[in-house]
Amino acid sequence: MSTLSPLAAAFRKTSYIVGGHGRKNIQILKDALDGIDGKLENDMYGNGESIESFQAEMAAYLGKEKAVFFPSGTMAQQIALRIWCDEKGIRKVAYHPLSHLEIHEEDGLKELHHIETVLLGEKNHLIRLSEILELREEIACLLIELPQREIGGELPPFEELVAISEHCRAKGIKLHLDGARLYEVLPYYQKSAAELCALFDSVYISFYKGIGGVAGAILAGDEAFTVKSKVWKRRHGGDLISLYPYYLSASYYFKQREPKMGKYYEEAVELASLYNRCHLVTTLPRVPVTNMFHVHIAMPKEKLEPILVGLYAETDVGLIHYLRESSEGVCSFEVSIGDAFAQIPKDKLKLTFERLAAMLK
Numbered sequence: 001m002s003t004l005s006p007l008a009a010a011f012r013k014t015s016y017i018v019g020g021h022g023r024k025n026i027q028i029l030k031d032a033l034d035g036i037d038g039k040l041e042n043d044m045y046g047n048g049e050s051i052e053s054f055q056a057e058m059a060a061y062l063g064k065e066k067a068v069f070f071p072s073g074t075m076a077q078q079i080a081l082r083i084w085c086d087e088k089g090i091r092k093v094a095y096h097p098l099s100h101l102e103i104h105e106e107d108g109l110k111e112l113h114h115i116e117t118v119l120l121g122e123k124n125h126l127i128r129l130s131e132i133l134e135l136r137e138e139i140a141c142l143l144i145e146l147p148q149r150e151i152g153g154e155l156p157p158f159e160e161l162v163a164i165s166e167h168c169r170a171k172g173i174k175l176h177l178d179g180a181r182l183y184e185v186l187p188y189y190q191k192s193a194a195e196l197c198a199l200f201d202s203v204y205i206s207f208y209k210g211i212g213g214v215a216g217a218i219l220a221g222d223e224a225f226t227v228k229s230k231v232w233k234r235r236h237g238g239d240l241i242s243l244y245p246y247y248l249s250a251s252y253y254f255k256q257r258e259p260k261m262g263k264y265y266e267e268a269v270e271l272a273s274l275y276n277r278c279h280l281v282t283t284l285p286r287v288p289v290t291n292m293f294h295v296h297i298a299m300p301k302e303k304l305e306p307i308l309v310g311l312y313a314e315t316d317v318g319l320i321h322y323l324r325e326s327s328e329g330v331c332s333f334e335v336s337i338g339d340a341f342a343q344i345p346k347d348k349l350k351l352t353f354e355r356l357a358a359m360l361k
Helices: 006-013 027-034 049-062 073-088 108-113 129-133 158-171 182-189 193-197 223-235 244-276 301-315 339-343 346-360
Strands: 066-070 092-095 116-119 141-145 174-179 202-206 217-221 281-284 292-297 324-327 330-336
Touching: 006 301, 027 244, 049 066, 049 193, 049 202, 049 217, 049 244, 066 073, 066 223, 066 244, 073 092, 073 108, 073 141, 073 174, 073 202, 073 217, 073 223, 108 116, 129 158, 141 158, 158 174, 174 193, 182 193, 182 202, 182 244, 217 223, 244 281, 244 292, 244 339, 244 346, 301 346
Parallel strands: 092 116, 092 141, 141 174, 174 202
Antiparallel strands: 066 217, 202 217, 281 292, 292 330, 324 330
């Protein structure tokens, strides 16, 4: 018996979906491996020509001396902060109250590494330079997430990032980039990855979020930092006997999709405009700054869900498979544009939003 909600079941039946790169299934891995010579030697415990070549490519892309492939970003980021705390002799770091490390990792940083955290700023806005300047606690590292996912993918001005970087370097504070969606911010800033990463001492990027790979992450920095990261990777059990399904799929989809980030961004602006024309609907930000944004609909879940189920059945287009009640009488969800959006016929997309607008009135 299916355990899917009525909305998720209706979403699964649609032929077209608005977000992401398509249905998540084993074909993702099959496509990535299809063109690879089966005689290619696999990596062994993080060593081998194929993984080392990929790591070198990513280091060059990010403008860093070295890069190390990790099976998960959770592992990579906790290790980055541990390294900086050990180096500084201070077991305290600062980040946004809605950082992934704070709300999605079961306090791993605190329980595994005994690192104290300072929650900087307020939940509903970005960390501001003024708040960093007013910080009186001594910290080893400041983590900045670009974009700030939990508040709709907001971004600070590039000039403010420069000022934050300069302040941290003057104060001897290490600056770490949670760049899980780094590629997605580059069209807005009109900067290369290397130009942006030059502001940071260490950088993490993901290969399954915006890129759509199977799993995996890169942690990059100077050589001394990455040597230490490999030791901690082993301690965390991250040196699987082979990681090739992850980094080969990462490489495949990175080459396909990193060049499309500008297109995804433009499509996100187009889609947000369609949402904002509907009664009771607003997007955050109103005009997206990346290919990701949040949608808020001022209607209780028990009323909105059957409307969307009916919409999907009528138009064959799935907008979202879940609803989160963000406040009383308001539902929200996240949209991230990838390859799937371009597959929707324009007339079908237009009809879908015309019908949504009518149904919400």
